Amino acid sequence: MQPLLECKNVSFAYHGIDGETQALSELSFSLKDGEFAAVVGPSGCGKSTLLSLLCRLEEPEYGEIYLHGKPLCEHTEFHIGYMPQRDQLFEWRSILKNVMLGPEIRRCADGEHLEFVEHLMREYGLWEFRNKRPGELSGGMRQRAALIRTLALQPELLLLDEPFSALDYQTRLNVSEDIYRIIKREHKTALLVTHDISEAVCMADKVLVLSARPARLVMEVPIRIEMKERTPMKTRNTPEFKDYFNRIWKELNPDVGKKEQEI
Numbered sequence: 001m002q003p004l005l006e007c008k009n010v011s012f013a014y015h016g017i018d019g020e021t022q023a024l025s026e027l028s029f030s031l032k033d034g035e036f037a038a039v040v041g042p043s044g045c046g047k048s049t050l051l052s053l054l055c056r057l058e059e060p061e062y063g064e065i066y067l068h069g070k071p072l073c074e075h076t077e078f079h080i081g082y083m084p085q086r087d088q089l090f091e092w093r094s095i096l097k098n099v100m101l102g103p104e105i106r107r108c109a110d111g112e113h114l115e116f117v118e119h120l121m122r123e124y125g126l127w128e129f130r131n132k133r134p135g136e137l138s139g140g141m142r143q144r145a146a147l148i149r150t151l152a153l154q155p156e157l158l159l160l161d162e163p164f165s166a167l168d169y170q171t172r173l174n175v176s177e178d179i180y181r182i183i184k185r186e187h188k189t190a191l192l193v194t195h196d197i198s199e200a201v202c203m204a205d206k207v208l209v210l211s212a213r214p215a216r217l218v219m220e221v222p223i224r225i226e227m228k229e230r231t232p233m234k235t236r237n238t239p240e241f242k243d244y245f246n247r248i249w250k251e252l253n254p255d256v257g258k259k260e261q262e263i
């Protein structure tokens with residue numbers, strides 16, 4: 001089956017007056033329809049840059065990105081949803097007005113989109129808060145609202161850039177349960193950037209491990225956990241979880257074990 005997304009030997013550098021910052025180097029991977037991949041890598045390695053290329057804020061210098069087998073640059077209309085680190089909800093708008101921002105900007109805030117957004121808000125416990133302002137909602141509800149806003153235009157591919165990093169640990173666990181459930185139930189293909197290995201293992205179907213800058217793909221780890229109705233929390237409690245975690249942790253921290261042996 002043709003992958004939904006394919007990156008082939010993608011390289012990218014930022015050029016400034018101080019010189020060049022090589023951010024990505026010959027990065028290749030693909031994502032199947034409905035697949036959930038997580039990207040982990042050291043801070044500053046190029047993870048957000050990868051998302052910028054996928055939503056065409058930047059263009060690759062070398063290599064090619066394909067969506068449904070066609071180069072991304074040849075798509076005139078492509079639906080990629082991007083959820084940033086902070087929820088970026090506007091305080092002066094109600095939750096419903098925040099969530100309808102995408103359709104409003106595209107001038108398609110019509111019955112069909114409103115109906116879809118209402119369905120999502122009812123399904124995921126936000127409908128009764130539709131007239132509240134973002135400041136009146138908990139951190140978890142705000143993240144759910146931000147995700148529904150991203151889903152409002154029915155994107156084929158969902159990009160999430162460290163969406164839980166501003167939340168405290170407890171909220172983070174709960175929100176990752178909610179977001180996982182929404183993404184799976186709505187059958188979305190998603191790429192989640194995170195610096196948290198446990199979050200990556202418990203949510204994703206596969207984890208892409210990147211090297212320090214410039215980011216190269218050093219390992220692709222399929223997460224195979226046999227269970228009925230998998231959830232992040234249930235995954236955390238499996239024996240496989242620890243094995244996957246350790247494998248990825250060692251790849252990202254190759255010198256730590258060596259130092260311990262030297263001591």
Ligand code: ADP
Pocket residue numbers: 014015016021023041042043044045046047048049050213
């Ligand atoms: P990550 O998301 O993995 O932390 P980024 O993709 O944000 O890393 O950044 C990768 C590298 O590119 C970093 O060294 C960063 O300083 C640099 N960088 C990011 N954005 C820009 C930019 N707009 N101009 C110049 N350098 C940038």
Ligand code: MG
Pocket residue numbers: 047048049161
């Ligand atoms: Mg980043």
